[in-house]
Each structure stands twice: as structure tokens, then as C-alpha cells.
Amino acid sequence: MGYEIPKEDEVVRIILKILKRRGSVESQRELHDEVMKHLLRINKNYKLGPRRMRLIALNSRKVRMEIRYKVMNKNIENIEICPVCGSKMVKIENATLEGDRIIIGFKCVNCPYWTGKKLRLPVRYIFRYRG
Secondary structure (H helix, E strand, C coil), X not given: CCCECXXXXXXXXXXXXXXXXXXXXXXXHHHXXXXXXXXXXXXXXXXXXXXXXXXXHHHHCCXXXXXXXXXXXXXXXXXXXXXXXXCEEEEEEEECCCCCEEEEEEEECCCCCEEECEEEEEEEEEEEECC
């Protein structure tokens, strides 16, 4: 037996229903588990990965996502793709006293992820309703 993929608007509706009721959900796993309970009531063949659910929530612009990080002991020179949403990363630059421009970090053009010269890895996502 195969599986079916739920439509984005259906996933957004369920996420908003959960967040309106609860206010916030403290982890991606917790939100994914609850979304899946709702989806499986609608269609027992639905499949939805946690990453796709996170991207749907983020792209809806109706969910505010906070990210908790772990700072790694690894210096980075360049990062092109956001580890949270897969969007483009841009340089964060600053001017020195001599007028030169230096790179002090990178930020995502789509989501709240950013990192300095020390790599910050996302370890927890917190979802809140953006009323």
C-alpha cells in the first residue's frame, strides 16, 4: 500500500490550530507528532517529514520560529546554504577602523538563522503562533 502527501494548506491549517490552542510548541518533534495525529485522522495514508513540516510552517509567515543553537568549535570561512530552511546565506560585514570591510558572520535571507565565524548549529526549534 502506498502513501499520500498532504497539501501545504492542509498542514498550515493544522499547525495553526495547534498553535492557537497551545500558544507555543517547544520542539519540532513535539509539533510533528501532534500534526501527524491530526493528519492521520483525515487520511491514514498521509506521510509528512519533520523537515517539510518545519519549512511549511516557516513559509506560511503565520508561525514565528525561534531557534536554539549549539556553538561548535569550528571556524567557518563561507556558508552558502541555510541549514534550517535551505535558502541562500548572505555575508554580514563590518567596517574596520581603517575602512576595510570584513566578514563577521552569515545570515539567512528567509529565516531567523545566522552564525558568526564560529559555526552555530540548530539544536531546537520553538514554534509560536504569529497572531
